[in-house]
Amino acid sequence: MTKGPFVAMAAATATLGTALGALALQLRAEGYEQYVESVATFSVLMFVTAVLTVVTWVRDGRPRAN
Template identity: 80%
Template sequence: MTKAPFVTMAAATAALGTALGSLALQLRAEGYEQYVESVATFSILMYITATLVVVTWVRDARPRSS
């Protein structure tokens, strides 16, 4: 496969993780502690997803043995 879909997906999910991490910090600063944990967890899940997309890309780029 070409690298464009993998790079785009990894960048988009990493950007979403960054945005959610920033939102979690803003929520904590404004006193919405009850939402911080779930938003921060979702942020971490987005980083994990981006990492798994990169791993999939690397594994897909390997030559196949028949």
């Protein structure tokens, strides 16, 4: 497979994770504590998804053994 889709998805999910992390910090600063945990959890989930996408890309590029 080409690396385009993998790079695009990893970059998009990492960007979304960063934006959600910033939003969680802003929510905490403004006193919306009831939303911070769920937004932070989703932020971490986006970073994990980005890492797993990169792992999939690396594993896809490896030669296949018979």
